[in-house]
Amino acid sequence: MLLMTSIIITISTIILLKNKKSDLLDLKSEIKSISWPDKKEVNQSMLTVTLIIISASLIIWLIDSTLTFLISKII
Incomplete structure (x- = not known):
């Protein structure tokens, strides 16, 4: 079981390293x-x-000023 896991990890590492090289x-x-x-x-x-x-x-300042003026007149 441990041997099989080691083999899988080794193969995966080799594949990843090859992919990294081509990516680089x-x-x-x-x-x-x-x-x-x-x-x-x-x-x-x-x-x-x-x-x-x-x-x-x-534009935002103008809208804000206008709304502030209108709201202050309503209240």
Whole structure:
């Protein structure tokens, strides 16, 4: 029984190690194929995100202020 368990563990370990090696090779090739944005693209994306955040903040502030004013007039 113990021998059988040892054999199964050994075979499983060998299979896992082989899979890990192929996974690492796949990962290496995937990392090489990454296309990183240049400085201009990063700056454009940063500007777009910043403008969206500012716009959303102003809209939420305007809605909040309006509701606060209306509720204060009701109460």
